[in-house]
Amino acid sequence: MASVRTRFAPSPTGFMHVGNLRTALYEYLVAKSQGGQFVLRIEDTDRERLVEGAEDVIYKTLEKVGLRHDEGPDIGGDFGPYVQSLRKDLYRPYAEQLVKAGKAYYCFCTKERLESLHDENGLGGYDRHCRDLPQEEVQQLLDAGTPHVIRQKVPLTGSTTFQDAVFGEITIENKEIEDQVLLKADGYPTYNFANVIDDHLMHITHVVRGSEYLTSTPKYNLLYEAFGWEIPTYIHLPLIMGRNEDGSVSKLSKRHGSTSFEGLVEEGYLPAVITNYIALLGWCPKDNQEIFSLEELAKSFSVDGISKSPAVFDYDKLAWFNGEYIKAMSEEEFLFHAMPYYREVFGEQEKPWEILRSILQARITKFREIPTLLSFFQELPEYPVEFFTNKKSKTTSENSPQMLQAAIEVLEQLPNWELTAIHDSLIGLAERLEVKNGTLLWPVRIAAAGTLVTPGGAMEILALLGKEEALRRLRLGLTKF
């Protein structure tokens, strides 16, 4: 059996939408789970929607998430070129072949006429006006250089049935299918046509795409049949949905928040997290595993785990994944990601980074949360004296100043301002005072941070503050009473 070949065929029109990325991921997984090849093809036949730099976005995104293609515009391959605009001249002969075979025809209708065919809702397709134009008239118009397109001549009766690996057998009445344009007036093929030609020429065996293409698949098959080509295996994917403000859902789009890969990265989600999460939107492994590397995905993936129903994109779950990935990081890796944010807070100061890591790693969901979490280090916030009173720690406005005073006295004597020393002296103090640790440490932490909730406890905060600033804040706390 020939090896499996899939392709990712984006059009360079802007950002990498997560829906597209998910399609690319599944295309990659379908191929790699069966030892096949994954091809990248750029579909730039819409000259009006081209966006400068969009092709780069595609390469960069694939690289960042590790979806390495085996063939493509940047690396070549046996079936190039892999950019459709570079293949432009290749499509017309195929279209004309279909005209000769009676499976397609020239259409000279103007845009205005076509638009007038739409109903008040913008619906309603082509009326096949040029389908049966007399041969002589066609030739005349062609000779006169009349602008024209080539349309597919779809059978008026009967039905077309195809198999989809996910959705099963689907039948569509031919009368529901429009005589779609194959070759546009500017000489470029439409997506629908170029796709069939290129998929065949590039020996694509499995066509993986979103289920929005389900109803147009019969058109493709009619084309494959007209050429006498083998029809590929279709794998249609359930759509990714977003929740609207009114509670309804629809195809994920800009109004649902960040829906492009770069937007999500910008928001602080790790590339590996994004692919891990979207892999699970519409597919479930046999054993319910959730954390997956790309390699593990390629190992576990199978088409029969793909579901049919649309999936709502859940930012909460995505954030949970991000937190899990962060917790699993090594010290070095964590530091690498965190350092830019540390610098936002501390500038070029040196700090005991290991203490910061220990208080942040289990706590953050995104690295960008760091500056906010640490802001009290930069500047002690204004806080009310009531903060010192905490029932669970048994602190009151009576004992808090006493605790602070005692802590200051002990800490002043410390020769080494480091975590273990601070720890030992404060724990020892609590023991001597015969109070629970919390009774001593609560007021210390409040005075040191000026806020009710902090990453880390009193001792970590003192250590990070440095002796001078720490004592200054504790003394300041004392003046609140």
Added chain:
RNA sequence: GGCCCGGUGGUCAAACGGUUAAGACACCGCCCUUUCACGGCGGUAAUACGAGUUCGAUUCUCGUCCGGGUCACCA
């Protein structure tokens, strides 16, 4: 509106004729604790509805309802 597809907790989803209907996120409670988190333990919460087929339906069939997709010289 026509056509196509879908419908298990709020979300992702397992169970592919027989289960007390998994698990994860979110939410709530308890424990741990130096606050918050992390971690541990526990809890609330689902087969859209109605007929059939069957000894037995989440699972098969039909209808209803709901949701989505699609109807471009866009991909």
